[in-house]
Amino acid sequence: MAVMNGVNLFTDDRGAVAQLHGIGVQRFGDRWYAYGEIKRDGNLFQGVACYSTMDFVAWRDEGAVLPVGEPGTITGPERIIERPKVMRCPLTGRYVMYLHVDGEGDYSYAHIGVAVGATPTGPYTLLNTIQHRGFESRDIGVFQDEDGVGYILSEDRPHGTHIYRLSDDYLTIVEDVACLKGTDYWAGYESPIMVKRDGLYYWFGSQLTGWDCNDNMFATATDLHGPWSDWQPFTPLGSKTYESQCDVIVPLPDETVGEDQWHASRFLYIGDRWHPQDLGNSELVTLPIDIGAGQARLEWHDSWNNGL
Incomplete structure (x- = not known):
């Protein structure tokens, strides 16, 4: 049984601070792989790091799986590239990484990056960047449904946050399934997350407040096309999601x-606690989140046993 703290600055098996910022997590085989x-x-x-774990407490460094490219390229050291998320395509067996790819020191580019690898630990090769029908894409999340269909969630400042259905090979977008703004809120939600429990979809996201935290929200639907419920907080109002921004919710x-992951009764919430002047040492908030019967609730624990 693994005991976790409510907030952690994880170190890896080499003693270095694990670079798990903007984290994406998937289970492949008997290990969870985290991309940061x-x-x-x-x-x-500065590249995408990969770590693997059996219990979300001990982390094995798997290396930089998408390295920095040459200056002037899409993955060059002048770019802003965030939110690495990976899924395994059932059709091809390849591991596909999606990224928020932006400009050289600014947010003027707003594309989705697509990279592929033969194993969870890569190395990954960037194929291209895309904007579906010219829509901006900033923070992203991913979701794989029970039928193997893959989706990207993508925040688009002018229009809201999209759910995009992927092609069978997971390399392109074929449908804009839904696009939502918040309830009584001017925009969509960034850092989007999707989980499913017993046939009901739960969509989570963060309001647009830059590095500052806010009360993150969730909505539910029985169909990804909608209708979706009103958005509501899943932590006490004013708690600012315990000073975190939602990153990923992991079914356990x-x-x-x-x-299985679509009928799990336990879930792990992971959120960034950003330190803008020292991003590399930004902690993660890691808490159990109750999800079921159309409700989601995150409560604070100084420490807790995650059952792994």
């Missing part, structure tokens, strides 16, 4: 009773 922004030297692109299925 390397932020040791500020906000510009009990396989001994036949649960």
Whole structure:
């Protein structure tokens, strides 16, 4: 059984601070693989780090799986590249990484980057960047449904946050499934997350307040096309999601009773607690989140046992 703190600055098996910022997590085989922004030297692109874990407490450094490219290229050291998320395509067996790819020190480019690898630990090769029908794309999340269909969630400042359905090979977008703004809120939600429990979809996101934290929100639907419920907070009002920005919610299925990731009864919330002047040492808030029957609730624990 692994005991976690409510807030952590994780170190890896080499004793270095794990660069798990903007984290994306998937389980492949018997390990969870986490992909993070390397932020040791500020906000510009320094590569994508990969770590693996059995319990979300001990982390094995798997290396930089998408390195920095040459100056002037899409993955050059002048770019802003964030939110690495990976899914395995059932059709091809390839691991596909999606990224928020932006400009050289600014947010003028606003594309989705697509990279592929043969294993969870890569290396990954960037194929291209895309904007579906010219829509901006900043913070992204990913979701794989029970039927193997893959989706990208993408924040588009002028219009809201999209759910995009991917092609069978996971390399292109084929449908704009839904695009939402918040309830009584001028924009969509960034840092978007999607999970599913027992046929109901739960969509989470953060309001647009830059590095500052806010009360993150969630909505539910029985169909990704909608209708979606009103957005509501999942932590006490004014708590600012316990000073974090939602990053990923990881299903922790009990396989001994036949649960899978779409029917799990336990979930792990991971959120960034950003330090703009020292991004590389920004902690993660890691808490159990209750999800079920159309409700989501995150409560604070100084420490807790995650059951792994």
